[in-house]
Amino acid sequence: MSAEATKPLASRLWTFVKPHRAGLALTFLAYLGAAGTEWFIPKLTGYVFGGGFERDAFHLAWIPVVLVGLFTVRGLCSFAGQYLFQWTLTRSVMDFRTALVESLLRLDAQVYTRMQSGAAVTKVVNDPQQILWLLGNVGMAALRDGLPAIVMLVFLFQLNWRLTLIALIVTPLMGWLMRKVNHRVRRVASQAYDAQLDLANRVEDLARAWRVIRQFGAVPVERQRFAEVAQSVRRNSLKTSAASALAQPASQFVASIGISLILVIAVWQIRTTGEGAKAFAEYVTALLLLISKLRHLSDLSQPATQAMVIARGCMELMDAPKEQDQGTLELPGPAKGDIELDAVQLTYPGATTPALDGLSLRFAAGQTTALVGASGAGKSSVIHLLLGFDHPDAGAIRLDGQDIEQLTRASLRRQFAVVSQDIVLFDTSVADNIAYAQVRDEARLEAALKAAHLWDFVQTLPEGLETPIGANGSKLSGGQRQRVAIARALYKDAPIWIFDEATSALDTESERAVQQALEAWQGRKTLIVIAHRLSTIRAADCIHVLGNGRLVESGSHAELLARDGAYAAMVRAQSAEG
Numbered sequence: 001m002s003a004e005a006t007k008p009l010a011s012r013l014w015t016f017v018k019p020h021r022a023g024l025a026l027t028f029l030a031y032l033g034a035a036g037t038e039w040f041i042p043k044l045t046g047y048v049f050g051g052g053f054e055r056d057a058f059h060l061a062w063i064p065v066v067l068v069g070l071f072t073v074r075g076l077c078s079f080a081g082q083y084l085f086q087w088t089l090t091r092s093v094m095d096f097r098t099a100l101v102e103s104l105l106r107l108d109a110q111v112y113t114r115m116q117s118g119a120a121v122t123k124v125v126n127d128p129q130q131i132l133w134l135l136g137n138v139g140m141a142a143l144r145d146g147l148p149a150i151v152m153l154v155f156l157f158q159l160n161w162r163l164t165l166i167a168l169i170v171t172p173l174m175g176w177l178m179r180k181v182n183h184r185v186r187r188v189a190s191q192a193y194d195a196q197l198d199l200a201n202r203v204e205d206l207a208r209a210w211r212v213i214r215q216f217g218a219v220p221v222e223r224q225r226f227a228e229v230a231q232s233v234r235r236n237s238l239k240t241s242a243a244s245a246l247a248q249p250a251s252q253f254v255a256s257i258g259i260s261l262i263l264v265i266a267v268w269q270i271r272t273t274g275e276g277a278k279a280f281a282e283y284v285t286a287l288l289l290l291i292s293k294l295r296h297l298s299d300l301s302q303p304a305t306q307a308m309v310i311a312r313g314c315m316e317l318m319d320a321p322k323e324q325d326q327g328t329l330e331l332p333g334p335a336k337g338d339i340e341l342d343a344v345q346l347t348y349p350g351a352t353t354p355a356l357d358g359l360s361l362r363f364a365a366g367q368t369t370a371l372v373g374a375s376g377a378g379k380s381s382v383i384h385l386l387l388g389f390d391h392p393d394a395g396a397i398r399l400d401g402q403d404i405e406q407l408t409r410a411s412l413r414r415q416f417a418v419v420s421q422d423i424v425l426f427d428t429s430v431a432d433n434i435a436y437a438q439v440r441d442e443a444r445l446e447a448a449l450k451a452a453h454l455w456d457f458v459q460t461l462p463e464g465l466e467t468p469i470g471a472n473g474s475k476l477s478g479g480q481r482q483r484v485a486i487a488r489a490l491y492k493d494a495p496i497w498i499f500d501e502a503t504s505a506l507d508t509e510s511e512r513a514v515q516q517a518l519e520a521w522q523g524r525k526t527l528i529v530i531a532h533r534l535s536t537i538r539a540a541d542c543i544h545v546l547g548n549g550r551l552v553e554s555g556s557h558a559e560l561l562a563r564d565g566a567y568a569a570m571v572r573a574q575s576a577e578g
């Protein structure tokens, strides 16, 4: 756990506001100015009607000037107050969001497998705004009612310190009750927040899976599921409101004990001494004013608790385990591309059997090596290890003889271009997707597009290379999406290429073209191909057959057929399928 994670929530939140505290101080001054004019206006009115300006026409002319002036100052102050508050809020929210995104970008691979994207969106987009807005308003209201409450308390002490001390006897009881109420509010507000995240995840699913939903005629099913989660959000929000509504009656109940005590003592004093009725009336009036301020302050506990509950959710994201980059070595340039797995063992957290069980194999530099095996055999796990997304529990992986654990993640990943089964595209232009995170070079773009058999298609697009391709490439066909991903890998021009089922969505002609492009690079790049369609890897220099995380056999297509083992059986099975 980071040192940051052990700090109290409030002080962690303050770190986002602190750089903008000048805005906060100016907000305070502006509101103070507005409050000052509020006090001036009745004073002035009193002065006018008290005959202050009667004597002299010159003074009379000042009335509208001063009044309009005061209202103008008040307007300016309250505008400045609101503006400065928003200025501070928006900047703090931006810093908060940036810190959350920074965390999101660096999470450990295992965290992503558990995380639902609806919850991540809520935590980064909505929560920082809501937390700081709630706390900002609580803070302002606390100032508005808290300052007069303190003034009133001092006044009460001056009037009668003994009575005031007696009134304060109920303070521990009040504190205890408020803690009880707050505890309940926090518990139900946590449930409400979790329900809210569930709701966001459901909506995210509805938007993402709309085709499947309609294809299965599942609109009523999804409506029902949504209604259940929405119902739970409603119920929990109501519970939170009910719990926080307890705060007021509870504090009033305790306050009434204090007032009764004072009344009994004071009336008894007046009766016995016959003195002090006037002072007592003054005292009770001030006390009632104080209580009304305290009542407003007790109303602030709910939004403050709610903000803290949401903040805890955000901090969970901020404190989630990050990817460890313990490597210190940088490869000086492109690797030769010789990869060796040596007795690699990998068991995923929570799994009962290892995904890779003492696996030893080699991807020779400049050669094409295929990985085949039944679903779940461990092919993708090998790729995740090569890219440093997971780490072997035992054994080692060496790149050009160097243990990859000693390389920085950035240096390791620069050596690979990957086209995976799940194609991930960005909601930007064709060109931005292909030259992703690289310097844009028109000639290289054209070469990559031509090699991926996309160039002619891009010429037909309304804005050519600059045409947006929609969320995750939704404006493209399956084959086009795959070709954009292939062009992106080609553009990166890394020494090792990984094609994971990369040609599965291509029509025969495009597949042949991509195969030709790959063949053109054969011998110059280390190619690792994962294919279920064995016809696509016949020409590979070496084929490794995996089964249950172990190497079953290795050899060329011809050698493996001659051996008549697992590979030959897979080939026979696929030819029988036709």
Ligand SMILES: Nc1ncnc2c1ncn2[C@@H]1O[C@H](COP(=O)(O)OP(=O)(O)OP(=O)(O)O)[C@@H](O)[C@H]1O
Residues within 6 Å of the ligand: 113, 348, 349, 351, 355, 373, 374, 375, 376, 377, 378, 379, 380, 381, 382
């Ligand atoms: N994040 C994970 N957590 C737990 N188990 C996992 C995880 N990823 C994979 N596995 C398990 O590890 C084993 C190997 O999975 P892997 O994805 O490497 O297989 P594969 O050969 O690539 O399969 P396919 O051809 O279906 O993609 C499987 O039993 C799988 O269920």
